[in-house]
Amino acid sequence: MSDGNQPNDNEAEPDALAGDHYGMDDSDDDTLVSDLPEAIREGRLPAFAAAAGFSSQPAPEPSETSPEVDEPAAGTYEEDSETHQPIPALYLAQFDTPDALAHAAASLRDAGYRKWDCHTPYPVHGLDEAMGLRPTKIGWIAFCAGMVGLVTAVLMIQFMNNWDYPIIVGGKPPGAFPPMVPIMFELTILLTGFGTLFGLLHLAQLPRHHHPIFESEQFAAATDDKFFISVEATDSLFDLHKTRDLLSGLGPSHLELVEVPA
Amino acid sequence: MSDAPIAELGESHLLPEGTTFHDITEAVAGVTENKAPRGWWVLFVPSVMLLGVMVACIVYLLAMGIGVWGNNAPVYWAWDITNFVWWIGIGHAGTLISAILFLFRQKWRTSINRFAEAMTVFAVLCAAMFPALHTGRPWFDYYLFPIPNQMNLWPNFKSPLMWDVFAVNTYLTISVIFWYVGLIPDLATLRDRSSNLLRKRIYGFLALGWRGSHRHWQHYERAYLIFAAISTPLVLSVHSVVSFDFATSIAPGWHTTIFPPYFVAGAVFSGFALVMTLMLITRSVFQMHHLVTIKHLDLMNKFMLGTGLLVGYAYAMEFFIAWYSGNPYESWVFLHNRLGFGELDSEGNWGPLWWSYWAMVSCNVLVPQIFWFKYCRTSIPIMFVATILINIGMWFERFVIIVTSLYRDFLPSSWGDFHPTWIDIGLYLGTFGLFMTLFLLFIRWIPMIAIAEVKGTLPSAHPHAAAHHHDPSSQQGPGHGVPGHGAHVPLPAE
Numbered sequence: 001m002s003d004g005n006q007p008n009d010n011e012a013e014p015d016a017l018a019g020d021h022y023g024m025d026d027s028d029d030d031t032l033v034s035d036l037p038e039a040i041r042e043g044r045l046p047a048f049a050a051a052a053g054f055s056s057q058p059a060p061e062p063s064e065t066s067p068e069v070d071e072p073a074a075g076t077y078e079e080d081s082e083t084h085q086p087i088p089a090l091y092l093a094q095f096d097t098p099d100a101l102a103h104a105a106a107s108l109r110d111a112g113y114r115k116w117d118c119h120t121p122y123p124v125h126g127l128d129e130a131m132g133l134r135p136t137k138i139g140w141i142a143f144c145a146g147m148v149g150l151v152t153a154v155l156m157i158q159f160m161n162n163w164d165y166p167i168i169v170g171g172k173p174p175g176a177f178p179p180m181v182p183i184m185f186e187l188t189i190l191l192t193g194f195g196t197l198f199g200l201l202h203l204a205q206l207p208r209h210h211h212p213i214f215e216s217e218q219f220a221a222a223t224d225d226k227f228f229i230s231v232e233a234t235d236s237l238f239d240l241h242k243t244r245d246l247l248s249g250l251g252p253s254h255l256e257l258v259e260v261p262a
Numbered sequence: 263m264s265d266a267p268i269a270e271l272g273e274s275h276l277l278p279e280g281t282t283f284h285d286i287t288e289a290v291a292g293v294t295e296n297k298a299p300r301g302w303w304v305l306f307v308p309s310v311m312l313l314g315v316m317v318a319c320i321v322y323l324l325a326m327g328i329g330v331w332g333n334n335a336p337v338y339w340a341w342d343i344t345n346f347v348w349w350i351g352i353g354h355a356g357t358l359i360s361a362i363l364f365l366f367r368q369k370w371r372t373s374i375n376r377f378a379e380a381m382t383v384f385a386v387l388c389a390a391m392f393p394a395l396h397t398g399r400p401w402f403d404y405y406l407f408p409i410p411n412q413m414n415l416w417p418n419f420k421s422p423l424m425w426d427v428f429a430v431n432t433y434l435t436i437s438v439i440f441w442y443v444g445l446i447p448d449l450a451t452l453r454d455r456s457s458n459l460l461r462k463r464i465y466g467f468l469a470l471g472w473r474g475s476h477r478h479w480q481h482y483e484r485a486y487l488i489f490a491a492i493s494t495p496l497v498l499s500v501h502s503v504v505s506f507d508f509a510t511s512i513a514p515g516w517h518t519t520i521f522p523p524y525f526v527a528g529a530v531f532s533g534f535a536l537v538m539t540l541m542l543i544t545r546s547v548f549q550m551h552h553l554v555t556i557k558h559l560d561l562m563n564k565f566m567l568g569t570g571l572l573v574g575y576a577y578a579m580e581f582f583i584a585w586y587s588g589n590p591y592e593s594w595v596f597l598h599n600r601l602g603f604g605e606l607d608s609e610g611n612w613g614p615l616w617w618s619y620w621a622m623v624s625c626n627v628l629v630p631q632i633f634w635f636k637y638c639r640t641s642i643p644i645m646f647v648a649t650i651l652i653n654i655g656m657w658f659e660r661f662v663i664i665v666t667s668l669y670r671d672f673l674p675s676s677w678g679d680f681h682p683t684w685i686d687i688g689l690y691l692g693t694f695g696l697f698m699t700l701f702l703l704f705i706r707w708i709p710m711i712a713i714a715e716v717k718g719t720l721p722s723a724h725p726h727a728a729a730h731h732h733d734p735s736s737q738q739g740p741g742h743g744v745p746g747h748g749a750h751v752p753l754p755a756e
Contacts, residue, residue, distance in 0.1 A: 097722070097725075098722070098723065098724055099725045101725070102725035117475045117476060117477055118475070118476035119474040119475055119476070120474050120479065121287075121447075121474060121713075121714060122715065122717040122718040123476075123479040123482070123483050123714075123718060124479075124723070124724055124725065125725075126724060126725050127476045127479075128480055131477075133476075133480055136480050136481045136484045138481050138484050138485055138488070139484060139488065142488045146492075157419045160408060160416035160417070161418065161419050161420070164416065165414075165415065165416050167418055167420075169418055169420040169421070170420065172420060176420070179419060182422075182425040182428065182429065182499070182503055182506070183419055183424070185495075185499055186425075186428040186429050186432040186496075186499065186503075187428070189432055189436060189492050189495070190432040190435060192488070193432075193435065193436040193439050193440075193492060196485045196488045196489060196492075197439050197443065199485070200443065200481050200482060200485040201470070203481045204475070204477075204478040204481055206470045206471055206472065206478070207470035207471050208470070208471040209467070209470070210471070211473060213473055219454075219473075220454035220455070222473065222474045223447065223450045223451040223453075223454045223472075224284055224287045224454065224455075225282065225283035225284040225287065228474075
């Protein structure tokens with residue numbers, strides 16, 4: 001990715017940029033896939049490092065592009081790939097209103113799908129129920145982290161001011177309780193905050209800069225004004241035809257099969 | 263249309279009717295994508311110059327020592343601590359708007375919370391600089407942290423100054439985290455709109471690969487609620503702890519139990535005033551009139567009126583206690599040092615800093631009274647001048663508390679006066695340079711209005727009859743529809 005601001009698809013498809021998230025993972029842009037440093041293709045470096053432009057080695061020369069969509073450059077992605085057929089990753093259905101989305105979500109929930117998701121520009125209320133989600137556990141993570149903070153504060157102050165180097169200030173006992181309160185409070189808050197942040201990142205499995213859903217150009221609207229449902233191919237109920245029929249019956253304004261290069 | 267305003271209650275739309283999701287994206291994201299308007303440069307260039315003044319003052323201060331300040335016996339705390347308390351107070355409005363108004367489901371906050379949170383972070387940075395320099399040898403400031411040092415000494419946790427270290431650092435950290443977590447969805451919006459690879463990489467990196475997944479939103483909303491819930495007591499604690507720096511000492515004028523709530527109310531008051539000042543400027547420079555409407559400003563002004571009354575009450579109560587306690591030293595501080603009444607001192611003066619007390623009262627108590635009138639609450643020039651006066655008044659409040667409590671001590675032989683030096687002045691003005699530079703960079707490159715949250719306040723933002731277990735009664739009330747509505751885990755079925 002040493003080509004800086006000049007991705008190879010700039011001249012060919014200027015309009016594609018709207019949906020091109022990282023300039024490197026577009027399914028219809030095999031040259032960029034081939035640009036990936038060896039380390040990332042082999043999974044040794046996280047993809048977000050590449051997205052940020054940290055490459056462990058100079059990018060190889062781009063191979064000759066073939067204009068066909070969904071046709072990976074031979075031998076650049078997986079050496080042992082025989083057919084180079086793109087692999088279906090997920091169905092992506094676009095809806096224009098939150099009402100349509102919630103209806104569709106309830107249908108998918110009732111159909112028994114597990115590995116599917118709604119993608120919205122803002123948190124849409126009522127989707128928890130429509131998707132049948134269980135309550136989040138992040139509160140427990142935050143609470144435990146906060147308690148660690150509280151205990152840390154007590155132990156730290158008692159160790160430092162009472163045990164290791166007792167100091168008598170203002171005629172108070174070295175381990176007096178009242179002066180500990182502000183610091184007990186602040187450390188509880190501090191660690192609750194860290195617990196919440198890292199709990200959120202852990203539960204959401206973020207940062208994750210590479211996801212098949214970004215292969216879709218349509219998906220850029222998910223952070224603007226459109227509502228999406230994705231059904232992942234790894235779901236046990238996923239079937240190229242049945243899932244498509246189910247989704248198209250829900251009245252999406254756009255439906256596509258998102259594929260990743262083989 | 264459960265989210266629609268209830269006309270019978272006098273509610274009206276926050277944003278003009280017919281505003282679409284895409285309008286909001288365009289308006290906010292466009293600021294970071296278009297060329298900076300001339301007004302931005304007009305503000306940015308002097309800000310950077312002021313920042314240069316600050317850097318020059320700090321370099322001089324480090325080279326010469328803090329004797330270059332005007333602090334001297336008996337006024338050992340002066341502008342440095344005044345500025346510290348003032349800047350910390352400024353920051354409090356940001357947390358108040360982002361956390362406390364969130365808990366109260368005040369959805370009008372969404373147009374201003376990002377703004378105010380950024381202000382918090384930058385104001386706390388400005389504030390933290392002053393005590394760090396005031397230690398005299400800032401390169402030894404690590405003694406303040408509970409880490410082993412070469413003297414084999416631990417910090418004294420019974421000192422309120424130590425509490426301050428923890429409170430301010432926790433506040434800064436939590437404010438940054440809260441701000442950043444709120445930014446993630448909006449950074450994803452900028453990423454998806456990027457027209458060149460550099461922007462895409464930078465915003466993409468910062469957005470952490472956010473894809474608007476509802477499974478993420480579910481955790482995110484609860485996390486946001488937790489941040490709001492911990493920030494609320496945190497913000498109250500920070501200025502309380504700052505007030506302990508004074509209240510736990512036995513100096514007359516400082517040793518007062520009213521200080522914690524008094525400081526918190528004053529902090530919120532001054533912070534709101536500065537949010538208003540900056541918002542009025544930004545709103546006109548970037549043409550944000552449809553997102554930050556007169557209705558928002560009206561509500562902000564009401565808030566300032568309320569906190570202004572609280573502050574006025576605290577001023578009055580200090581006098582009452584000075585009289586009611588029967589403590590002659592306390593009465594002396596209030597009548598002589600502050601008001602300028604009472605006996606002449608040995609040099610034949612009334613308290614020579616009496617004017618600072620009256621500057622404080624006129625700016626903080628009298629000026630906000632204009633907000634009883636709707637005309638003043640909705641007139642941009644009037645509120646602009648009023649917010650500036652309030653900030654001046656709040657700076658004087660801290661100056662009055664600190665300097666006029668110290669400069670006429672118990673013994674006339676130890677009386678002294680305080681005169682600021684050029685370094686005092688340059689450093690204070692310089693922090694405006696630091697603050698404004700950071701702030702202008704923020705509004706230029708980061709979505710200054712919380713895109714995702716504002717979208718959630720649109721009447722069409724939430725499904726109406728879709729979810730099967732939807733509880734229509736939960737839709738009532740003016741607060742419904744606050745984005746990041748963390749409590750929205752699945753409701754029990756009806």
